[in-house]
């Protein structure tokens with residue numbers, strides 16, 4: 001490839017990867033698989049290696065994807081993870097500035113940074129490899145969550161370039177973008193799972209999951225904000241930030257160098273409103289003395305450094321009038337109250353509605369008709385009502401009572417013991433539930449039917465074509481009638497029918513997820529399908545048998561039992577079976593290509609012309625085993641380019657044969 005061609009290809013790959021990162025992190029709607037993403041990334045890395053002068057410091061190659069397993073252990077932090085003193089107003093900041101001046105004189109600078117609202121993480125790199133990721137814990141010791149953190153695409157697992165030290169620790173914040181949070185939370189609610197209160201809780205809940213496969217599905221992102229080295233490498237924090245960016249770490253671009261407190265205040269004022277236009281949450285600004293010697297001079301209190309402080313923004317609050325309360329019926333039948341408000345500007349957007357969550361919330365607020373309410377946008381995107389201005393309540397105003405009947409079909413609502421939500425039990429006759437279930441079933445993450453979007457389902461339902469999921473699979477017999485309908489061209493009908501036919505190939509776990517059993521989300525469906533292998537086995541399973549499956553608790557087990565106890569549900573499943581949908585799990589029999597590597601263990605390290613996944617498959621398909629760390633038990637180290645010197649040294653010490661990928665292929 002010529003230099004010019006490489007330049008174009010690198011630009012195209014970078015643009016494509018950045019677009020995919022955006023879809024993955026921000027929107028939580030990846031349009032390609034991780035595998036495809038890694039393939040593109042590998043191509044970019046290979047090209048950049050061939051043409052090092054074309055490597056852009058912002059290149060997506062500076063952050064490489066990773067591998068997963070599980071297990072936590074607690075370790076002591078080498079440098080304690082302190083917190084920051086908080087300030088809430090200008091005066092407190094001016095006092096802080098005065099204290100600093102008193103201690104070190106007038107000659108210093110500040111670095112101001114956004115204060116990301118996530119959880120802090122300590123990362124240790126050894127010879128350019130991410131060796132350990134540890135949560136803050138109590139500040140003295142935290143949990144080792146390396147494998148989970150490896151699933152965060154923006155955190156480099158291996159550093160590409162730069163003269164980084166052999167051993168260093170770097171700290172930053174792990175967080176989730178607002179839109180990703182919104183989307184995933186909506187999905188949780190739809191599955192009948194409790195929603196997370198804000199992106200920070202979602203991120204910390206995720207990083208502590210035992211199943212790192214699940215972590216990998218939730219798009220966490222990160223920003224780095226502090227470097228720790230044994231020997232001082234730079235004079236200032238600012239220089240460190242620039243350097244670690246070159247090493248491949250995600251450093252936020254909004255940080256700024258300030259020569260006095262006035263510039264700091266200016267930065268704070270600027271972000272007071274600009275923060276609402278970020279794709280992620282910040283809860284304030286962090287102010288740090290730039291020079292390391294001056295930081296040392298200032299030192300620490302028991303809890304926090306004297307050279308840094310956080311300015312916290314107040315959650316913005318407005319007061320507006322409650323116009324009415326309406327009720328939404330979800331596909332699971334849960335009826336959610338929503339407050340309709342007199343439109344008002346809050347945190348950069350016009351707010352017209354606020355969620356009231358459930359009946360308890362209406363009672364807690366003691367809402368009355370025409371009340372003036374205080375609305376706040378906290379971590380969550382949907383604003384919430386935090387209280388009522390009682391002084392403005394009209395005399396004789398009627399209290400608002402949560403409804404007793406479904407607002408759509410009129411059925412008496414029910415509440416299960418221990419649950420906050422009321423449900424409409426008429427799942428077979430209540431339109432939003434029927435339509436919602438079909439929309440869920442055909443959706444991208446379930447049967448992924450091309451040409452059958454939510455609006456089409458709406459229309460087909462209204463015109464009486466579909467009522468049950470099974471009706472979708474007999475639509476082909478009504479093709480002529482469908483083609484008569486307005487706005488439905490022959491081509492789009494054929495496209496839809498093709499999509500429907502193709503969806504019959506979707507595996508059992510997707511079909512099971514698609515049925516919309518309460519609390520059975522994608523992960524639970526996968527676990528059930530893998531364990532029971534067929535719908536018949538699930539139907540026949542007792543409560544105890546279900547409950548015995550990993551991660552299936554009593555609530556889910558009961559919900560599954562209730563679902564299949566309903567004769568209409570079982571009948572629908574029989575119909576779907578007869579129409580050709582998958583109700584048994586495909587046995588993933590690993591057919592060994594050979595047994596040539598049987599009894600042999602391998603570690604793959606470094607970069608190769610083929611992906612490491614490919615090499616891993618080759619080893620496993622020929623009976624070999626992959627180990628996670630070098631020990632005397634290891635038979636071979638498959639070494640590629642840029643392998644860490646520590647691994648090499650260890651393997652050499654233990655006399656472990658070091659082979660190339662070509663040697664490996666020759667073995668089989």
Ligand code: IVH
Pocket residue numbers: 082083084113114115116117118119120173225226286305308310
């Ligand atoms: S510096 C010695 N910089 O805020 C303190 N922290 O309240 C080093 N945080 O635990 C922290 N953004 O989780 C620093 N730009 C930033 C930050 C930041 C968010 C978090 C971090 C820390 C907490 C302190």
